[in-house]
Amino acid sequence: MSEGVEWALHSCLNLAWIGPERAVTAARLAAYHDLPAAYLNKQLQALSRAGIVGSVSGPKGGFRLARPLDRISLMDVVTAIEGPEEAFRCTEIRQQGPGAGPAGAYTAGCAIAEAMAKAELAWRRELAARTLDDVRERAERQAPEAPDRIRRWFAGA
Amino acid sequence: MSEGVEWALHSCLNLAWIGPERAVTAARLAAYHDLPAAYLNKQLQALSRAGIVGSVSGPKGGFRLARPLDRISLMDVVTAIEGPEEAFRCTEIRQQGPGAGPAGAYTAGCAIAEAMAKAELAWRRELAARTLDDVRERAERQAPEAPDRIRRWFAGA
DNA sequence: GAATCACTACTCGGATAGGGTGTGTCCGAGTATACATGG
DNA sequence: CCATGTATACTCGGACACACCCTATCCGAGTAGTGATTC
Numbered sequence: 001m002s003e004g005v006e007w008a009l010h011s012c013l014n015l016a017w018i019g020p021e022r023a024v025t026a027a028r029l030a031a032y033h034d035l036p037a038a039y040l041n042k043q044l045q046a047l048s049r050a051g052i053v054g055s056v057s058g059p060k061g062g063f064r065l066a067r068p069l070d071r072i073s074l075m076d077v078v079t080a081i082e083g084p085e086e087a088f089r090c091t092e093i094r095q096q097g098p099g100a101g102p103a104g105a106y107t108a109g110c111a112i113a114e115a116m117a118k119a120e121l122a123w124r125r126e127l128a129a130r131t132l133d134d135v136r137e138r139a140e141r142q143a144p145e146a147p148d149r150i151r152r153w154f155a156g157a
Numbered sequence: 158m159s160e161g162v163e164w165a166l167h168s169c170l171n172l173a174w175i176g177p178e179r180a181v182t183a184a185r186l187a188a189y190h191d192l193p194a195a196y197l198n199k200q201l202q203a204l205s206r207a208g209i210v211g212s213v214s215g216p217k218g219g220f221r222l223a224r225p226l227d228r229i230s231l232m233d234v235v236t237a238i239e240g241p242e243e244a245f246r247c248t249e250i251r252q253q254g255p256g257a258g259p260a261g262a263y264t265a266g267c268a269i270a271e272a273m274a275k276a277e278l279a280w281r282r283e284l285a286a287r288t289l290d291d292v293r294e295r296a297e298r299q300a301p302e303a304p305d306r307i308r309r310w311f312a313g314a
Numbered sequence: 315g316a317a318t319c320a321c322t323a324c325t326c327g328g329a330t331a332g333g334g335t336g337t338g339t340c341c342g343a344g345t346a347t348a349c350a351t352g353g
Numbered sequence: 354c355c356a357t358g359t360a361t362a363c364t365c366g367g368a369c370a371c372a373c374c375c376t377a378t379c380c381g382a383g384t385a386g387t388g389a390t391t392c
Contacts, residue, residue: 001244002375009269010250025325034254039377045327058384061325074272087158087244093167097191098310101303111296112166115231115287123280130272139268146258153255159336182364196338202366215345218364 004043005081007035011044012077012132013139015053016069017147018154023055023062028154043081050080070133075124077132088116161200162238164192168201169234169289170296172210173226174304175311180212180219189310200238207237227290232281234289245273 011029018024026041044063047053054066065072090113095106140147168186175181183198201220204210211223222229247270252263297304 001246003248004375005245006248006250006269013269014256023325027325032254032256033250035250036377038379041326042328042377048326055326056384057324057326057382059324059386061384063326074276088162089158091160091163093163093190093192097189099171099189099307101300101306105300108299111292111299112163112170114295115292116284119231119280119283119287122283123276126276126279127273130276135268135272138271142265142268143258143262149258150256161336180364184364193338195340198365199338199367205365212365213345214343214363214365216347216363218345220365 001078002082004039004046005078007033007040008043008047008077008081009074009132009135011040011063012047012052012065012069012072013136014150014154015063015065016132016136017150019151020064023060023064024154025062029063032150032153046080047077050076052076052080068133069136070131072132073128074130074132074135075127078127086117086120088113088120090116158235159239161196161203162235164190164197165200165204165234165238166231166289166292168197168220169204169209169222169226169229170293171307171311172220172222173289173293174307176308177221180217180221181311182219185311186220189307203237204234207233209233209237225290226293227288229289230285231287231289231292232284235284243274243277245270245277247273 010033014029014032015024026044027037029035029044030037030040044053044055048055048063051066052072053063055061055063090110092106092110094100094110167190171186171189172181183201184194186192186201187194187197201210201212205212205220208223209229210220212218212220247267249263249267251257251267
């Protein structure tokens with residue numbers, strides 16, 4: 001899985017802790033975790049296209065969350081970065097070569113593809129059920145001082 | 158996900174239908190679905206290393222299943238081809254840059270990584286629960302004539 | 315003094331190179347078969 | 354005729370190129386602020 005997913009998730013949480021009052025630039029979000037600024041910008045663009053964050057150009061510009069954390073699921077972020085394609089894609093090799101049966105015999109779906117799709121569905125269901133607010137809550141329970149530290153750092157120079 | 162997974166799964170089912178009496182060469186398995194023989198051979202090697210299939214060299218050589226289908230899970234095949242690494246790997250960017258808190262503050266796991274790992278666990282659990290024999294049964298119910306057709310083709314020239 | 319306008323500085327957005335992993339191919343190591351040879 | 358040794362053909366196994374996508378970077382489009390200019 002793309003590394004950008006991890007960056008996007010952390011950045012969303014940071015944006016939430018900073019608050020929606022002012023926009024934060026990609027460069028600043030990147031500096032906070034020592035990430036390449038231009039590349040993080042690319043990931044944030046993807047989040048923007050997906051409607052997860054809003055963006056404004058120019059001075060005082062930057063990114064901010066487009067909706068509250070409890071309305072953003074892990075699935076939303078993963079889909080925004082990785083795309084909507086399934087990990088396992090059936091290429092219907094059963095219909096290729098001498099192994100292909102009579103035409104029209106393949107009305108039923110490939111049993112292998114179905115089994116793989118079912119497993120992937122379980123994964124997606126789990127991701128869709130967990131919102132970023134759940135993650136935030138757990139993170140704050142583990143490190144209660146983190147939100148303040150983050151807010152202060154981003155408020156400073 | 159690697160395309161080899163699909164090939165490996167179909168090949169395992171084909172091997173089961175052919176029967177354990179004689180070994181089948183990678184070239185023949187590949188020809189059945191019009192796949193590049195040398196590359197399918199590579200995937201079968203991975204299955205061999207994982208102990209899913211057995212291999213013998215020389216004339217009359219080839220591959221055959223190392224154990225019955227009901228003792229081979231989808232997870233086994235995926236792990237054999239893709240490797241044991243998790244799809245989402247946490248690089249602990251929360252400990253990088255100015256955002257890093259005091260040393261020793263990170264005894265608890267990253268909440269993001271935990272949530273992603275839980276989803277992936279659901280996926281793995283589903284794959285581990287489904288055996289190739291389940292898939293075979295469903296496939297035979299959808300196309301009852303397929304096993305005979307496969308057996309005949311591999312028996313022929 | 316206030317309004318208008320041009321200028322500047324700053325940020326996102328997409329277009330542009332580089333590297334690593336999957337994809338595809340090739341040749342050598344090893345073995346069962348077939349055949350020639352000798353008893 | 355039977356046993357033995359040898360040559361041979363065939364297959365797996367790993368080493369070797371190629372391609373595509375992720376990673377990383379740069380420059381242009383657009384905007385808010387600032388200052389000068391004019392009424």
